[in-house]
Amino acid sequence: GDSVTQMEGPVTLSEEAFLTINCTYTATGYPSLFWYVQYPGEGLQLLLKATKADDKGSNKGFEATYRKETTSFHLEKGSVQVSDSAVYFCALSDLWGAQKLVFGQGTRLTINP
Amino acid sequence: SAVISQKPSRDICQRGTSLTIQCQVDSQVTMMFWYRQQPGQSLTLIATANQGSEATYESGFVIDKFPISRPNLTFSTLTVSNMSPEDSSIYLCSVEEGTGSSYNEQFFGPGTRLTVL
Numbered sequence: 001g002d003s004v005t006q007m008e009g010p011v012t013l014s015e016e017a018f019l020t021i022n023c024t025y026t027a028t029g030y031p032s033l034f035w036y037v038q039y040p041g042e043g044l045q046l047l048l049k050a051t052k053a054d055d056k057g058s059n060k061g062f063e064a065t066y067r068k069e070t071t072s073f074h075l076e077k078g079s080v081q082v083s084d085s086a087v088y089f090c091a092l093s094d095l096w097g098a099q100k101l102v103f104g105q106g107t108r109l110t111i112n113p
Numbered sequence: 114s115a116v117i118s119q120k121p122s123r124d125i126c127q128r129g130t131s132l133t134i135q136c137q138v139d140s141q142v143t144m145m146f147w148y149r150q151q152p153g154q155s156l157t158l159i160a161t162a163n164q165g166s167e168a169t170y171e172s173g174f175v176i177d178k179f180p181i182s183r184p185n186l187t188f189s190t191l192t193v194s195n196m197s198p199e200d201s202s203i204y205l206c207s208v209e210e211g212t213g214s215s216y217n218e219q220f221f222g223p224g225t226r227l228t229v230l
Contacts (some may be wrong), residue, residue: 100158105154106155
């Protein structure tokens with residue numbers, strides 16, 4: 001079945017550091033890919049998405065490019081802030097739209113001032 | 114985007130009892146989903162609930178343990194039956210909604226944090 005694998009956490013960085021959170025996937029079809037973020041004490045929010053190969057999703061300074069050849073969707077940000085501290089989930093949907101999301105295990109990110 | 118509320122926000126329950134979680138959406142939606150997030154784990158889809166039809170359960174989840182109701186296009190309930198400590202999780206409701214493009218998004222409620230003693 002479909003699956004998503006994220007890099008092991010937790011990740012701790014200093015403010016203004018470069019961030020990469022790796023995400024790879026296995027899917028039978030042509031999935032849509034997502035990054036969700038869960039800030040402390042808050043619900044899950046969509047951060048960015050890409051619906052086809054070579055698409056780049058971006059939001060709030062975060063970017064991720066849908067790489068079909070490497071089945072990856074790594075999350076990057078050039079300069080992180082303390083407010084980026086959260087848990088990040090990579091996810092896929094193997095159906096058109098956002099139905100039946102399959103999530104990775106989540107990566108807890110802590111940014112120190 | 115859809116605004117989703119859940120009740121209760123948290124509860125502590127005794128083993129062997131049942132809890133019903135409510136999910137209310139501020140707009141009419143066709144598809145609603147229920148997820149479980151066990152402590153330190155990722156989210157796992159329990160079932161898909163469409164109005165007017167039986168819920169569709171994912172592998173490992175059964176209707177007797179997690180009965181779902183979907184009486185209209187803005188409301189759903191999930192019951193966690195005959196609870197055990199292993200059911201301690203955050204339970205999240207989500208909906209799929211069009212965003213004006215050809216692509217729909219899934220929006221999540223704040224979750225219900227359940228602790229079973």
